[in-house]
Amino acid sequence: MQIQRMELPQGGESAREKLYIRCLKGAYQIADQSIQIGENTLIRFDTYFNACPIEKWLLYTTIPDLSFHARMRGSGILRLYGVSGLPDGGCEKKLLSARRIESDDEQNVELELWNKTEGTQMRGVFYAEIETGEDGQCVISECTYDTSAAPLREISLTVAICTYRREKYLERNLKLIKEQLWENRTSVLCHKIRVVVADNGRTLGEERCEPWLKICPNKNAGGAAGFARGMLETMREGHATHVLLMDDDVEVKPSALEKTYTLLSLLKEEHTDRMVGGAMLRSDYTFVQQESGGSYQNGKIRSLHRGLDLREAENIWCNEKDERADYNAWWYCCIPISVIREKGFPLPVFLHCDDVEYGLRSGREPIRMNGICVWHDAFEQKRPSVNEYYDVRNALIVNGLYVTGYSSRQAFAMVIRRTLVNLFRYRYRDIRLVTRAVEDYLRGPQWLMDVDAEQLHGELMRAGYRYSETFCGKLPDRAHTQLADILAGRSNSSNIDKKKLLSLNGWFLPARRGKPVPVMAGESPHCYYRKKKVWIYDPDTQLGFYTGKEVRQLFILLGEWLRLGFRLKKEYAAVQSAYRSAFPEMTSMEFWNQYLREKGE
Structure with missing residues (x-):
């Protein structure tokens, strides 16, 4: 039984070719699901799509053995390795099998990699590599990892x-x-x-x-x-x-x-x-x-x-x-x-x-x-306003169901964090959506089951910001730094520098005047520090909206905090209990059959 076969990049996949095949020296070509390997070339399949995760297969399945099959012709050496991580962060690499190929005719090659009777528990992943010499060339096709196991059950x-x-x-x-x-x-x-x-x-x-x-x-x-x-x-x-x-x-x-x-x-x-x-x-x-x-x-x-x-x-x-x-x-x-x-x-x-x-x-x-x-598509540069509502309302529901001892105080702290980040980003409509999310959560599970979700979503969309305006100036080129930030794990999250936090990300300091500054929607609040006006945009569509620092919004927010804090302290425990009680009904087949019926049916 075949558990994995060789994957090769298709047209238009040049940027992700190394997800399939890695060339350490020399050259190769791909044609008709075969790899034509040139002289003095070394290619490896220790890649995302072609390394075989033996440890996972042994952990989750009943396979008693594993072998590697390929069709090859030409001159070269086929090697199979096992590699696994070490506690210190390094890796352990072991040669499992090797075969020299010298044939002008295509031949089937089979190498046994593991057998349960040997009693060895394999770790990490297996992968193949092929190396040709100065005068050698090779063609390889139809590589598979196979086991003698038969399916345990019929899957539909x-x-x-x-x-x-x-x-x-x-x-x-x-x-x-x-x-x-x-x-x-x-x-x-x-x-x-x-x-x-x-x-x-x-x-x-x-x-x-x-x-x-x-x-x-x-x-x-x-x-x-x-x-x-x-x-x-x-x-x-x-x-x-x-x-x-x-x-x-x-x-x-x-x-x-x-x-x-x-x-x-x-x-x-x-x-x-x-x-x-x-x-x-x-x-x-x-x-x-x-x-x-x-x-x-x-x-x-x-x-x-x-x-x-x-x-x-x-x-x-x-x-x-x-x-x-x-x-x-x-x-x-x-x-x-x-x-x-x-x-x-x-x-x-x-x-x-x-x-x-x-x-x-x-x-x-x-x-x-x-x-x-x-x-x-990645999400961090989108930030549609409507997501603020669902993220807050639904998090309140889930936290109340699954976080042990989750209290009104913790719920209020979450709301403060969300509203502060939106304040730092000058997204005042999103603050209103957070407020509405809390209010709707407190309406309880019966409201959630009865509300016209499509109509509600339309209202929320109209209440938020729309990425519909163009920017007159020149947009910054972030491509060269964006990838580096992603790979380094630098997140466009709500993390704020402590020095900037002391000034509420510049809200207690005078803003620097000037033309509106373009800021990608998912950028860190750092980018708004002491800016007077900004144009927040989606880098994919290059459409956005204008906003800026409005001091009165800070005082409005303080009033909202007092009101929401009071309501959560007073109503949260009872509403949380109601969601738990209604949970079996909300997740039942009977509820969904009724919920998905259109009006008039």
């Missing part, structure tokens, strides 16, 4: 995609699934995959439904409702064992779904209730990982293995190190149907924190593995 996989008027991205992914998986006779998912699309924009129609595809016009109640609809439809059909939640605008490799399917079929019994999570790689710097699972620590979200440059060999085995993850984001998250039956459906929170809450509810760490990933 349904991909549930939530979309809202993103036809271009959706069509791309539907075409990929159809042509490279459903219709591909060489794929393990040939006629073994189904797609359910929750069409929140109601623009696709139902006439396109095919044997592998079902399009469901859906109430626009956010991503949570779209994924809940995908779960509902999957369970109604009754044949799927797993539902894979996936965003509509991601770029995904067919191999990610194939590896997920193979992994699920081989899982040990004690791991069959685990989700399988896909990492997010950035779509701007396509070799940089944004997140591989996340942790939730006392109400704060932390992205794991963030900012790793996956072109670097040492980061490949570092990325396989287990670091406790509480959830995996729903840009790619495969959930067993048995878990949905036991744990229920998402909370009706529209967007943000629905995936965090569900991961905490499941209580099991998601399985993550190199090569199971998507590419997606």
Whole structure:
């Protein structure tokens, strides 16, 4: 049984070629899924897509052995290595097997890497390398890692995609699934995959439904409702064992779904209730990982293995190190149907924190593995105003459910932090949205279940800032420093220099007058220090809005703090208890069936 096959870069992937293959000397060419290796060349596959994470396969599955297969011709040496990390941060590298190839005819090469009878517990990852001499050339194709194990269970996989008027991205992914998986006779998912699309924009129609595809016009109640609809439809059909939640605008490799399917079929019994999570790689710097699972620590979200440059060999085995993850984001998250039956459906929170809450509810760490990933736009430079509302309201709900002893005092401290950061960034409308988030949270769970989520979202969008204006001057070129900041882990977060914090980031000091200064939406509050006027913009669209320092807003904020602090102290405990009591109803199939009905149905 094949558990992994060689991946090669396709057209347009030059920036991320080192995610597939690493050339230490010499030259090579890729043609027809083969690698033509020139004279005096050394290439390695210790890469994100082609290193085999043996430690994870042995931890989660029942494979009794592992071998490497390839088709080769020409002259060269094939070597197989194992590499694992050491406590001091270094790595241990071991030669596992080697074979010299001298043949003008193509031959099948098989090298045994590990066998359970040997009693050796393998760690880290395996990878292959090929080296040619001064007069040698070589062609290699169809490299695979194989095991003699047979699948333990039959897997039926349904991909549930939530979309809202993103036809271009959706069509791309539907075409990929159809042509490279459903219709591909060489794929393990040939006629073994189904797609359910929750069409929140109601623009696709139902006439396109095919044997592998079902399009469901859906109430626009956010991503949570779209994924809940995908779960509902999957369970109604009754044949799927797993539902894979996936965003509509991601770029995904067919191999990610194939590896997920193979992994699920081989899982040990004690791991069959685990989700399988896909990492997010950035779509701007396509070799940089944004997140591989996340942790939730006392109400704060932390992205794991963030900012790793996956072109670097040492980061490949570092990325396989287990670091406790509480959830995996729903840009790619495969959930067993048995878990949905036991744990229920998402909370009706529209967007943000629905995936965090569900991961905490499941209580099991998601399985993550190199090569199971998507590419997606990074979020830090977007900062739409509406997110402030959902981030605060939903965090209050989740913290009250899962953070032991979470009190009104802690809730108020969170609100102060969020409003201060918005004050530092001159985003006064966002402060009002934070206030509304607290007020709506205090309305309780019945209000959340009854509110017209689509109408509410429209009101919130109108209340926030719109990136709609252009800038007259010249925008700064941040490309050369932005990547360095990402790789160094310098975050555009709310961290403020202590000296600047003493002056409330310049609010107690006179502002420097001058023309409006352009600031990217996700930049640190440092960039606003003592600025009189700014133009906040999205670097992708280069549209933004003008704002600036208004001293009266500080006094308005102080009044809001007094009011919200009083309300939280008075009402928080009772509301928190109400959410806990209503939780079983809010996450039930009966609730979601009723919630997703349109008016008049």
